[in-house]
Amino acid sequence: SAVISQKPSRDICQRGTSLTIQCQVDSQVTMMFWYRQQPGQSLTLIATANQGSEATYESGFVIDKFPISRPNLTFSTLTVSNMSPEDSSIYLCSVEGWRGLNTEAFFGQGTRLTVV
């Protein structure tokens, strides 16, 4: 399995500021995924972070708003820039890891962001 440490676990931020969320994995992984879960909603993929190349963003998400770093195979950051109340969500990172003979997605504990 993969153990992911995500921080901060929660934060309350002023609009117009930026917050950087960190994810540390206990093993090397090729891809890391960043999801957003708006209040009462499902998870939506923001982007896929690959080491050594730019992140791949899903439709509706742009690099200027959600810059991502992936400096090595165990770490990634997601920044939520120029925040507005609409950015209030839970942000989760995820990696693919092994459980027995199969792979599955493992999630960090999430960052609950409130923008005021």
Added chain:
Amino acid sequence: GENVEQHPSTLSVQEGDSAVIKCTYSDSASNYFPWYKQELGKRPQLIIDIRSNVGEKKDQRIAVTLNKTAKHFSLHITETQPEDSAVYFCARGGGGNKLTFGTGTQLKVEL
């Protein structure tokens, strides 16, 4: 598109009854179908998954069925217990565990 439709959005059952949640997808390249349980304030936890080469999988009180021809899959929980109350998400993956999630089902198991 690549969306996953999930029904019902809310489900209330009596303790001991069965609960069934259904999902449909459109992307034929999908080959991995996990189900997650998310309790309030916690991260999603995988409860069962199925891959495209299998039609059914069971783990104690939980089972998942997959119909690739019709592009739908279902979660079945038998003998429901109050601790089964949570939000359940289906998802589909096409490789690399990049997942597209369903819209979620709020399951409430009543005493």
